[in-house]
Amino acid sequence: MLERITAKEIIKQSEQGLSVQPFLVRADDGQSYFVKGLSRALGNGLVSEAIAAELGKHLGLPIPPWRVMDIPQGLIDFSLVSGVRDLSGGPAFASLQVENASDLMWANLNSLPVELKKKILFFDWWILNGDRGLGEYGGNVNLILDHKGELVVIDHNVAFDAALDNDEFRKYHVFRDQLGSFDGNLLARLDYLPLLDAAIGDWGRITSLLPEEWLCRDHDPDNEYEPTLQQRLQILERFKDEQFWGQL
Template identity: 85%
Template sequence: MLKRITAREIIRQSQQGISVQPFLVRADDNQTYFVKGLSRALGNGLVSEALSAELGKHLGLPIPPWRIMDIPQSLIDFSVMDGVSDLSGGPAFASLQVENASDLMWANLSSLAPDLKKTVLLFDWWILNGDRGLGEIGGNVNLILDPRGELVVIDHNVAFDPHLSLDEFRRYHVFRDQLGSFDGNLLARLDYLPLLDAALADWSRIISLLPEEWLFRNHDPDDEYEPTLQQRLQILERFKDEQFWGQL
């Protein structure tokens, strides 16, 4: 079971993130987390975060550990921060803070290992995450560097987007220079197929971690957020088709 934690102090709101700006929160385990609440991110956004974090582990991606965080309503009510009500509504998604991290910049790209860039590109197309854009004049890359300069992969609340087009993904993804790595390259695929298979084999355990409040509106099992878990699984199963690899 995933350890569940409780908020003790709301420190500040992050400037990162466009659709949802998380809050930095200290929990009862004395760790600090970037937290997205149910009121703003909605259940489908928090499910996307949790699924992506768990699936990314199977590909060896450096995604921070996550927890389910309970936030006492009294803590929200007594805060004077703008937008703090975003944390209300039920259990929140909490991603462990990487201290002293810096944003990935265009100038940093050449220092990253090609295999890591290739893995992130594959992962984002697998989970239909179009929120990793970067160009010479900026973008919303959702990648940071830890104090040692190592890449950290964050922010997946808009993943599993059934409307993400291949053209948009290929045009804007930060690691688009790795496109062509898999098309017709059987050896490159063989490195990843066991990892993707293992991730889907872990599906039952992964979805068992999700709070009911993230899955159903108003606790109504007949009113599941979309994409539903079944629809998300179908998205992930695309890697079994030749067409998936040809798009990369």
């Protein structure tokens, strides 16, 4: 069972994130987290964040540890931080702060390990995450560098987008130079298939970590947000089809 934590201090709102700007919050475990609230990110976005973080572990991606965070309403009511009401509505998604992090820039791309770039490209197509674009003139890359210059992968609240256009994904993804790595390359696939099978096999544990408030509207267990958990699983199982690999 994932440790549940409670907010103790709302420090500030981050400038990162276009659709949902997280808040830096200190918790009762003494750690600081970037936090997205249910009121703004909605249950759909928080479910995507949590599932992506767990799936990313199976692929060995450098995704920060996450927790479910309870935020006392009194802490929100008496905070002077702008936009703090975005943290209301129920348990929040909290991603451990990466100390002294910096944004990934276009000039950094060539110094990144090729296998890591390939894996992130694959991961984003697997979970249908179109929020990793970068060009010479900027973008919304959702990748940062830690104090050692190592890559860290963040922000998956818009993943599991069944309407994601493959042509746009291929045109704008930050690691589009790795396209073609899997199509017809059986050896490349063989490296990933055991990881994917293990991730799918862990689906029950992963979904058990999700708070009920993230899944249901008006506390009605039959009124699940779309995409439902079953629809998300079907998205992930696309890797069993040849067409999936051909699009990479």
